[in-house]
Amino acid sequence: MNVRRKLRLWPDSLFGRLVMILAVGMFAGQLLTSTIWFDTHDNRTLEIPARLFASRLADTVRLLQHAPDAASRDEIVHGLADARYRLQWIDTPQTVPPMQTTSLAKRSVSDLISGVIQRRLGEPVDVRVIDAELRDEARKHKGILSLFDSRMPTGDFHVQMKLPGVRDAAWLDVQANEGQAGMQSEPDSLVFDYLVRIYLIRFIAICALALVAVRFALKPLRDLAKAADALGRNIYRPPLPVSGPLEVRSAAQSFNSMQRQLTASFAERERFLTAVSHDLRSPLTRLRLRTEMLPDAQWRERLRGDLDDMEAMVRATLDAVQGIEVTETRRDIDVDSMLEGLAEDAREAGHTVTVEGKAARPVAGYPRNLKRCLQNLLDNAIRYGGDASIHVSDDGRAVRIAIRDNGPGIPDETMLARVFEPYFRGNAAAGGTGLGLTIAQSIAATHGGSLALRNRTTGGLEAELILLRES
Template structure:
């Protein structure tokens, strides 16, 4: 009984949790779940239909003994008809054997009401065989039929599998047309007529061919069909992943079955709507930014008319911050677009050019390592990403180092500085637009808060990862990892 509060007992809940933990790795994908459903469904279906096989096996085990009994019974009836002058007891004694007992009964035959299917089937075989051998229609009545296994026990459906040569025991009532009011009771036992079945081989054959082989074939065919059907889902998943990196990717082909075409059309419609929404947002922000430049320019001109002093300096500083924010916003929107085409980029030449530009501006920049092969990338976007990371490192650390590590699977570019670092709780927040950490970085070097946002957006467009980690005892490391595969 569940507790009064309606929750299951603790033991049952723990058992359920253990089962869920064990099944989770085996049911994590749609393919594995379909395999479970098909496999369990086949086992349940096979378990239900196995009763039919066992029943047929049982009937087959009874068929050979009753046919052998019918042969002996037909010979007995023919002999009794030919030797009708002999006393009945003498006739029966001469025809009996240890496995074939005859008794003459007086009175009406047993009614044999409501025989089961097995007895009715055995009776049909017996009467057919008697009629064929005697040449006339005879109707014997099977009063009892039973199979005995090798140990003398009643051979149930399961014991029958372990019996090498089961024996059929029968009790039969046969009317005697020449002697009205009398009938012959036959008690006979017969084996399989020398046909033996190896129990172990029979079980192995049944399990392998009926269970294992059939289930494996059905599951294999079904999973191949499911795999073919699920190609749409895999294609949609791959398209969604590519769309997250490049909104300008080629649309899905709208071919195949009707449902596939509808799904592809819906996906392409979503892509077009996203593109239009982004273009509209970009146009809006570009228009606002462009309109803001006019009053900023007018304010800058009016600032020059102010008397020289602290007030004029503060006005200039605020106007420069506003202009920088407008420019950074436009750069951010352009950074999200990535409308350029991928091409083979000489990473070593790109880094060398960035190093020369920063050194020309008076910054200290060291470069270690090199890329072994060109990289498939968006050239201008990749340059902007690395430039933003280097600007942050030089702004807050005074100098920077670039460490390049290349392999067949990925290209790793680490940019290291000796600045104050970033608090651990703000390590992900700094990638948000317009977020600045002024508690750990120099407030006098305040930026727009868009450099890292643009850098991560470009990294994601390349299918790459951009991570920040603090160094010990001070400094920050920005690691850009770009997959080559």
């Protein structure tokens, strides 16, 4: 079950996979760099408490500077200290971590506190910011999470500094908790701002950009796929334009080279078959002459039949090759006119052929080949049923042409599947070479359609040709 779910999540097309890789990759990069956003908001939330704390500490230092002696300074420290502002003297300051190992927010707050104190005192001050972080309304340290679950987070600060201008004074250690001066944050709007503006909108923009960019990048590859599909229907189609990225241009050049080789191969095959046909006619003609010179009439008749069969097989084979090959351009075909013409020819030959239904509009294809396909199907129906009926339907996506007869049909399902094999004849007594349905099926595939045979419930056989419309 899990394997199937994974397979559904991973697109099957190259287009979908590239879009997913780009979107997921850029989204993952956004997640990794989101600490910058957190540091920025953390720094902004700490800014007011830090300024208030630095101003208060500067005022404290100014009072201590004006104290006449150490005892007075001790009294000031004890007098100013409370639960949220603790002051004490220390002999040795704590070592501060290097700036490059601290967070961006802590470095910014450290610079802010030092700058405010120095501006308020008007002289350089040795200030060491040991710690600065947010505390939520439950007085718990949650780091950046305090931005999301507290309307008025406070700042905890730990600073150590040397009193400027006082030689005998020790280091002053200050730990304070400062508020937002009455200002409140909105966690709900902050979450909305973070998730919607930074992630959702950016994710939508990335997906839209990826869809456009990947579609543009894959257009030459789609053209190559369409050309490969069209090559199977028409080997003589125009060469593929060599454009797009280097890899696609290289593939297009190879594709065009393959098309030229196939065209040359088919031309050579046609020349070979033509030569074989020509060379076979001479010995067949000599055999006919010698047959006529035989004294035994019975032997003459038998040899004539064999020679007729041989000549018919040669003609049928050449005819099959020429009927399957596409040597014309693809264009719109008026199927209704073509069927009416075939039916009229059959009527002139003394057969009853009816045509019912119409195609909504012309079908793209190869006129000579399609006419050959329909002619073979109609000839088979007349040969085995005497008469035939043609039914046409069009649903907008495909044209269905059903040619029906009133003959014996093909009761054997195994034989029904084999009638498309070359030289296979379901009823040898009816004549034919066994290539008509083979040619018809090949032409249907050339047009991107299909051909199927089925026995009718009322008797006879139905051959249905489906011609798909180009989307």
